[in-house]
Amino acid sequence: MSGWTEPSFATLNFTFTFAGLALFLFGLGWQVVEWGLIDLVKVELLAAASDQGRVVAGPLKNLNERSLRRYGFSELFFVVRARNVGRKAVDILRWKILTSRGWGYSLDAFHLNPKLPHRLEPGAAVHFYVPMEQVIAASYAAYVLRGLVTHVCGSIRLGTGAVRRSKMHKLPAVNPRQNVDNVSQSSGTLGEPRRQSSAYRNHAA
Numbered sequence: 001m002s003g004w005t006e007p008s009f010a011t012l013n014f015t016f017t018f019a020g021l022a023l024f025l026f027g028l029g030w031q032v033v034e035w036g037l038i039d040l041v042k043v044e045l046l047a048a049a050s051d052q053g054r055v056v057a058g059p060l061k062n063l064n065e066r067s068l069r070r071y072g073f074s075e076l077f078f079v080v081r082a083r084n085v086g087r088k089a090v091d092i093l094r095w096k097i098l099t100s101r102g103w104g105y106s107l108d109a110f111h112l113n114p115k116l117p118h119r120l121e122p123g124a125a126v127h128f129y130v131p132m133e134q135v136i137a138a139s140y141a142a143y144v145l146r147g148l149v150t151h152v153c154g155s156i157r158l159g160t161g162a163v164r165r166s167k168m169h170k171l172p173a174v175n176p177r178q179n180v181d182n183v184s185q186s187s188g189t190l191g192e193p194r195r196q197s198s199a200y201r202n203h204a205a
Contacts, residue, residue: 040086041120043166045097045154048129049073055112057127065174076132076174077112080154082164083125091159092118095128097135098165100151103142105135117159128154132174139171 048057051072057079065076080095093116096104108116112129120126139149154166 039088039090039158039160039162039164040084041090041156041158041164042083042085043154043156043164044081044083045152045166045169046079046081046127047132047172048077048079050075050077055129060169060172063172063174065172077129078132078135078152078154080128080130080156080166081125082120082128082154082156084120084122087122089119089121092116092120092126092156093159094157096155097130098153098155099139099149100168101142101146101149103146104155105130105138107131107134132172136171136174 045060046057047060047063048055049068051074055077056073057077060078063076068076078097080097082092082095084090094106095116096106098104106128107113107130110129110131112127114126114128118126135152142149149171151168152171153168156164158164
């Protein structure tokens with residue numbers, strides 16, 4: 001055909017390479033935009049202890065009940081910590097300690113906990129507390145019907161409906177002071193100090 005020439009292989013290769021690169025850059029740009037739009041909330045499950053005057057918290061794996069009680073920390077807690085690492089504020093509607101058997105436990109009315117829903121601004125963190133002995137007592141009480149609880153994690157539900165969870169942790173072997181029968185009376189919902197300063201830090205109530 002007069003005036004028409006077949007495109008060379010090099011030309012076709014360049015065209016497809018350019019198109020592929022353009023698609024890659026578009027996808028990368030969209031991911032950058034999306035990064036600022038999605039709910040970036042990180043959830044951790046910590047351990048905490050109280051001596052009635054202060055509360056200290058740290059990694060659950062470093063919990064040493066005997067040492068804490070020796071220094072006057074008489075009450076132990078699970079702590080669900082949520083951190084907003086995104087660029088927009090989010091609302092936390094619910095939180096709970098989720099067990100390996102699928103049921104959860106929370107204590108919204110506990111005096112250390114903020115009221116729900118809770119607005120979590122970018123860069124901010126919030127802590128939800130529940131006495132450890134209540135969760136362990138509840139797991140004992142639910143054993144016959146729901147099976148043995150071996151692990152727990154922290155879980156929160158956002159205003160968007162999304163659920164964020166921490167990684168699972170082995171249920172600590174602590175000695176609950178209250179009798180298992182007393183768990184039904186709680187308001188919970190069933191559904192050297194220097195050495196410890198590196199593992200536990202003070203938390204504002």
